[in-house]
Amino acid sequence: MMWMLAAAVVLLLLGASLWWQWRREARRAGRPTSGGIGIPLIVMVLAVAGYLLVGKNEHTVAWLEHQESYGDAARAIVAGRAPDMAAAEIPAGAMARVLQSQLSRTPSATGWFALGSLYDQLGAPAQTEEAARKSLALDPQSTTSHLLLARALIEKAGGKLNEPAREEIQWVLDREPTHDGAWMLLTMSADRAGQFDVAISGWESLLSRHENGETGDLLRRGLENSRMQKARQGVFASLSAEVSGNNLPAGGTLFVYIREQGSSGQPLAARRQVVPAFPATVSLSAENWLQAYPSEDTDLVIGARYTPAPGAAVDQAMIGAGPVPLSLPQQTPVSLTLSAQ
Missing domain, CATH: 2.60.40.2990 (Immunoglobulin-like)
Incomplete structure (x- = not known):
C-alpha cells in the first residue's frame, strides 16, 4: 500500500512542477495563465483515481505481500542457492507466482526446474511441462529436468506412459542405468497404460537392487500384479x-x-x-x-x-x-x- 501512496505523491509533485513551469513561461510570453490550474487538477484526479483503483484490487495487495515475503527466497532459488525459509513455510501457489515473476527477469535452469516442481505439486501438468522445457533449454544435461518433463507428459496422459515420456525416461536410463526414480516412473506409468511387458521389466530391475525387506515385498507384489494383468489382457x-x-x-x-x-x-x-x-x-x-x-x-x-x-x-x-x-x-x-x- 505504501508504494501506491508514494506514487500518487510523486504524480502530484510532478503536476505541480509542470504547472509552475508552464505558468512562468506563459507570463514571459505575455499569455494569460488563468486556466492553467486545470493541468495540476487533471494530474491530481488521475493520481487519486489510480491509487483508488489499484489500491482496491484484492489481488494486487496479495501479490505485493507475497513479493515482499518470498522475494528473497525466489532470488536464492534462481541463483541456485538454498533459501533461508523452509519449504513448508512457503505456500506453493504464492511461491510459484513470485518465482515466475523473478524468472521473467533472471531466467535460470535451476529456477525453471523449481517452478516446474511447484506446478507439479499444484497438479498443473501443462505448466509443469512448459517450465521443464525451459529448464532443459538452459541445461540439456539435467537428469532431474528430463524426469520432470516425463512426469508432466505422463500426467497429461492421465497417468499413462506414452512415447514422448518414455523417450525422456530412456534418456536418463541410458546415462544412469540404475536410476531408481526413473525406473519407478517408467514402471508405474507403463502398468497404468497396459504396457505390462515394460512394467514387468521395470519391477524386475528394481527387485534386482532392492529384494530385501518391506521394499522387496512391495516390489514383488507389483511384479505379480503386472504378470496377472498381462495374463488377463487377452480377455479384455x-x-x-x-x-x-x-x-x-x-x-x-x-x-x-x-x-x-x-x-x-x-x-x-x-x-x-x-x-x-x-x-x-x-x-x-x-x-x-x-x-x-x-x-x-x-x-x-x-x-x-x-x-x-x-x-x-x-x-x-x-x-x-x-x-x-x-x-x-x-x-x-x-x-x-x-x-x-
Missing part, C-alpha cells in the same frame, strides 16, 4: 457392443462403458465416439480401460449412454441403454438398445 483386448437407436437422430455422442455389476462411480472401461449412423458398433480395447482388469470371477455388465449433441460430455447423455451382463470370453458383440431415461 477387444470387447464390443452393437448399439441401436430406434427413432434417434444420429451424429451425436455415444458412451459405452463396462463396470462391475451393482457398482457406481468410475467405470472399469469406457469409450466415447461420435455416431454417424445407427446401429453403431463400438469396440473397447486395452487403452479404454480406466482401472485394473478384474478377476475371472467378477460379474461384469456393459451399457451405453447417448446424446444427440456431438462432442458433449457424459453427464449430458440422457438417453441410455440399461447395462446387460457381459460374458467372457466374448464371442459376439453385445446388443444394446437406447431409449430415453
Whole structure:
C-alpha cells in the first residue's frame, strides 16, 4: 500500500512542477495563465483515481505481500542457492507466482526446474511441462529436468506412459542405468497404460537392487500384479457392443462403458465416439480401460449412454441403454438398445 501512496505523491509533485513551469513561461510570453490550474487538477484526479483503483484490487495487495515475503527466497532459488525459509513455510501457489515473476527477469535452469516442481505439486501438468522445457533449454544435461518433463507428459496422459515420456525416461536410463526414480516412473506409468511387458521389466530391475525387506515385498507384489494383468489382457483386448437407436437422430455422442455389476462411480472401461449412423458398433480395447482388469470371477455388465449433441460430455447423455451382463470370453458383440431415461 505504501508504494501506491508514494506514487500518487510523486504524480502530484510532478503536476505541480509542470504547472509552475508552464505558468512562468506563459507570463514571459505575455499569455494569460488563468486556466492553467486545470493541468495540476487533471494530474491530481488521475493520481487519486489510480491509487483508488489499484489500491482496491484484492489481488494486487496479495501479490505485493507475497513479493515482499518470498522475494528473497525466489532470488536464492534462481541463483541456485538454498533459501533461508523452509519449504513448508512457503505456500506453493504464492511461491510459484513470485518465482515466475523473478524468472521473467533472471531466467535460470535451476529456477525453471523449481517452478516446474511447484506446478507439479499444484497438479498443473501443462505448466509443469512448459517450465521443464525451459529448464532443459538452459541445461540439456539435467537428469532431474528430463524426469520432470516425463512426469508432466505422463500426467497429461492421465497417468499413462506414452512415447514422448518414455523417450525422456530412456534418456536418463541410458546415462544412469540404475536410476531408481526413473525406473519407478517408467514402471508405474507403463502398468497404468497396459504396457505390462515394460512394467514387468521395470519391477524386475528394481527387485534386482532392492529384494530385501518391506521394499522387496512391495516390489514383488507389483511384479505379480503386472504378470496377472498381462495374463488377463487377452480377455479384455477387444470387447464390443452393437448399439441401436430406434427413432434417434444420429451424429451425436455415444458412451459405452463396462463396470462391475451393482457398482457406481468410475467405470472399469469406457469409450466415447461420435455416431454417424445407427446401429453403431463400438469396440473397447486395452487403452479404454480406466482401472485394473478384474478377476475371472467378477460379474461384469456393459451399457451405453447417448446424446444427440456431438462432442458433449457424459453427464449430458440422457438417453441410455440399461447395462446387460457381459460374458467372457466374448464371442459376439453385445446388443444394446437406447431409449430415453
